[in-house]
Amino acid sequence: MSGGLLEKAQSQDNEAVVTPDEGVTAAVEDVEETSGGGLLERAAFNDGEINQHMSKGKVLAGFATLIMLFSMYGLFNLASMFNGTALAGFSGLIILFTALVALGLGSMAYRELVNEGNPLAKVQWGALLVGWLILSLGPYVGGMNFSGSLAVTNVTHDEASNSLTFEFRQTSGLFGSAGSSDTLDVRVTQNGVDVWTSTVESVEGSNGLGSFSINISDFYSSNAFQVTGKKISIQGDDGNSYNPESTEVPYRLHASKSGLREGTIVLDSRTLTRHVDDADGAMTGVIDNCESCKDLLGVVLDVWVGTGNADFDSDIPPAAVQGDYTILGEVFDPDGTLTFTYPLVTVDGTIASWDNTDGFGSGNGVVGDYSSQLNLPGTTTDGDPLGREYIERNDILSDYGCYEFRVTVTMTEEWASELDSTIAVEEFTFERGMNSDED
CATH class of the missing domain: 1.20.58 (Methane Monooxygenase Hydroxylase; Chain G, domain 1)
Known part of the structure; x- marks a missing residue:
């Protein structure tokens, strides 16, 4: 036998002893194997x-x-x-x-x-x-209204009196006042700048409803639509035709009462584009192209009245304006002698009217609604293949030469001055060969 009992016992004890570090390592490894991670x-x-x-x-x-x-x-x-x-x-x-x-x-x-x-x-x-x-x-x-508010709900325009009537609704809110006063603090702004401030009387109704009116002349400062460029309307081989391009500079009305939140409304910009600063005229010959002649039967008169921009004036007609003004159309011969005057045209907003006793059309028309053009109708359509109402040659022209069609537009708004007149001149040449009666 190799070794005694004591040696065998010591050998077995050495094999069974595990150090503390080894035990912790084994435990951690066991956890890692069973859980898939530390x-x-x-x-x-x-x-x-x-x-x-x-x-x-x-x-x-x-x-x-x-x-x-x-x-x-x-x-x-x-x-x-x-x-x-x-x-x-x-x-x-x-x-x-x-x-x-x-x-x-x-x-x-x-x-x-x-x-x-x-x-x-x-x-x-x-x-x-x-x-x-x-x-x-x-x-x-x-969203609760704790302090009360005033809302301007509607606005109507009266062209006859050139005034605006506003309807409003006032609420007291949870902790605010009912706005019992019958006056309002009103201001009008354009482009963010106050152009008019005042205190106005209001007409109070039931359920917090009310209304008040102001005159356009009280606050009007400048056109709400202003011409800032041009855009192509017709493309052609001989050149393009252009229309005015406008930028809107709207008016806003602000109304308030003590203890109520202010109400505001944007005003209609077409109604508040009223100042005429541009006009054009056209005198177009009506030709009867018979087999052996080229006969000038007469002329057609057209005017364009509105607002423009000097930088583009030669390329575009004026933009539409809804204002109060008069239009005087006159024709002068080559010597500067007045040969024809069209009946004075009076425009109220967009409605044009004139005396048609001598047969000049129906005596009324529309201008400034969507277009600045107004035709001044003549007394006959005979011989014109297009059926236009023209003024006969002998009523407007006296002899051959270069004639001048002068258009004078004068503002009649309350805020307008005597200097608010616009004159446009258009030339028309009556040449030989345009008269079948000549030798």
Whole structure:
């Protein structure tokens, strides 16, 4: 036998002894084999997953907040934006429906991101319902009118008196006054600058309704549409035709009462483009092209009255103007002698009228509504293949030569001065060969 019993016992003890470090290492390795990763690695993984959930949650929360803020703004301005129509009720339904959709999307996202596909617990459903109530009711609270407001709901224009009448609605709000005063502080702005301020009397009605009127001459400063360029209307081989291109510089009326939030309304820019600063005229021959002659039967007169821009005046006609003015059309012979005067045309807004006792058309027309052109009809259409009403040659021309058609436009608005006159001159040549009666 090799070795005694004591040696064998010592040998077995040495094989069974394991150092503390070796035990910890073995335990950690065992955990790694059974769990698929170390404790630090698992902790880092859980932190990343939580951060991912939080990031998606922030996106959902931000989207819901934007919906709520937009709804607050819409409800707060609803009365003035839609003049108190039934749209307010429909908007409430839209907000509730949107909040309900957000609730459904939130529950699905919460189940997938937080509960890993498991159904929501009662506490989680309660949190989502609270969020739905905030989304649904929050806009109403934020949009409430606490201090009272005044909304200008409508404006009408009376061309006969050149005045504007405004209708308004006033509400007291939760903590504001009812605006019992029968006067309003009114100001009119153009391009952000005050052009007129005043205190006006109002006519109060029931249910917070009222109205007041102001004259255009009180605040009118400059045209609301101003010509700033030109645009092609017709393209041709011999050149292009152009129309004026305008920029809108609108007027805004602001009205307020003590204790009420100010109301505002944008005024119609076509109605407030009234100043004439440009005019053109045209004198066009009416030719009867018979087989053996070229006979001048007479001439057609046209005028264009409106607003223009000196930089483009030679290329474009004036832009339309709705104002009060007169048009005087005169024709002078080569010696400067007056040979013809068209009846004085009076324009009130867009309605033109003149004396047609001598047969000059119907005695009325339209100018400045959408076009600045006005035809001055003559006394006959005989022989004109286009059927135009022209002025016969012997009534307007005396002899051959270069004639001048002069158009004088004079403003008659209350704010206009005696210097507000515009003159345009157009030439027309009556040549030999245009008269079949000549030798």
